Amino acid sequence: MTTPEPHGISRRSVLRGAAVAGAGAAISPLLNLSTASAATAGNYTIRFDQARKQTILGLGFEIQSDSIGSGNNGLPTTVSGVPFDLTPAERTRFYRQLVKGDRADRGFRYCRLALGLYHRGLDPTGKHIIDRYPGQTELLAQMISQGGMEGVAAEYWSPAPGWKSNNSYISGRIASVQPAFLDQLGDAMVGDLDYLSARGVPISMWGLQNEPDASNTYSTCQYTPEDYLKTFKAVAPKIKARYPGAMIHADSRDGWESAWGKAVAADPAALSHVDAWSFHRIGSSSNEQMTRNYTSGAAGRPVFNNEFEYLDNRTSDDRTINTAQSIMNWMTFQNSPTWFWLHALKPTTNAESPGYSLGFWRPPSDTDFGPDHFPDLPVGHWTWNPQNWNAVAGFVKYLPWNSVRYHVDESAVLGDQRIMAWRTPEGKPVFAVTNRSATQPFTYTVNTQTAATFQGHRYGPATNNQDIPALTGPTLTITVPPRSIEFWVRTP
Secondary structure: OOOOOHHHOOHHHHHHHHHHHHHOOOOOOOOOEEOOOOOOEEEEEEOOOOOOOEEEOOOEEEOOOOOOOHHHOOOOOOOOOOOOOOOHHHHHHHHHHHHOOOOOOOOOOEEEEEEOOOEOEEOOOOOOEEOOOOOHHHHHHHHHHHOOOOEEEEEEOOOOHHHEOOOOOEOOEEOOOOHHHHHHHHHHHHHHHHHHHHOOOOEEEEEOOOOOOOOOOOEOOEOOHHHHHHHHHHHHHHHHHHOOOOEEEEEEEEHHHOHHHHHHHOOHHHHOOOOEEEEEOOOOOOOHHHHOOOOOOOOOOOEEEEEOOOOOOOOOHHHHHHHHHHHHHHHHHHOOOOEEEOEEEEEOOOOOHHHHEEEEEOOOOOOOOOOOOOOOOOOOOEEEOHHHHHHHHHHHHHOOOOEEEEOEEEOOEEOOOOEEEEEOOOOOEEEEEEEOOOOOOEEEEEEOOOOOEEEEEEEEOOEEEEEEEEEEOOEEEEEEOOOEEEEEEEEO
16 A cells, blocks of 8 residues: 555645755855844744745654663663553543643654564564564554554664564564665565555654664664665665655765765665655754755755654753754754654653653553652553653644745844744644744844734643734744743734
């Protein structure tokens, strides 16, 4: 089963269009980037009068549908994951409140699925990835359907062990790069997608290998750049032939900048199968997207961040705003069509969960109900991680699929105060503003070039969708409190 194109729009044409727009938006060496804490006000004009800039497809998250050791240490035999561990009522609430973002229709578009890690069951040959527990894929299909999503971004953390040098998910390399072997591997990888698709999981994206140089205590497969190129050239055409609507991306860490990405980019046959370049800028400052150019070597393909989280097992109020600005700056300065947060929910048992999750769930194995360990969260239930969720929630709710971003003229391009504007597919103008300052408000004077009324909605480390009194254009004067994110939506 192939993935239908979204609402009559060709994903490939959308991606190519975004890349062309990006070429004209290269970062100038004269960019006036300022993070001065003394800045208290700025003037902005939303250029809805200019030609279309970029289509934003929608956001994604990763799902932990099987177990991983605390601190990412090992692959437990315990069966635990979401939606599996959740009670039926909590599954429904998860689909409605987080996956849909409390929208009536749909919120997140893509679910990143870690093949060989969070989907790691094996057939008797050890060469095909299947469910590790009954109904695993059917539950993913339920989440996608009831959550209003398009499909999965299927990506290997490791191929099935039968294709590896050490016959294990952990560590090791591809056993061979001989043409006959890679031909069979390609057929098996198509089969892994067919297994998901046949059980109701549409395939939206595909990646050969997450972080192809990594070696960890959980699922990995190391490739040399040469072996990565040979494998990609053998497998990617088979994926594209079977799933022509799926976005194929590389190298899922450093895109075209890495030795693996450069090997692909230098080979015309391989490059012809690359739809986008994927990067991991995990927990990095949002300023990085303002000062670096990720598009210069992209060969006309769009770039996007498909993994964002904080690796030190914690989050913070400042990170709430940094995360929101990461979304905005990848799109504003790098013309990215999408952006992924690492995990929807993480278990209460894992040390990494606070920095990785939009929410927590309590698995059956967690019997610690102490005062500092979610004492009111029953087994099979989930709750929010507000400092992370509130950073993302407004974009899930107010940035619908296939919205079109427009340029904003800024009196000064500030690192701590960001703005992004778009029209929804129905043509409704919306813009977002932030204030990363911890102590002082910031006043935006925004010329919307329309006499319409805009309703404000505020987010922050402890604030979610707080209504702000409406203002009428064309010029809006908006004072944003410290550490706040606001979305201004034309009404009605």
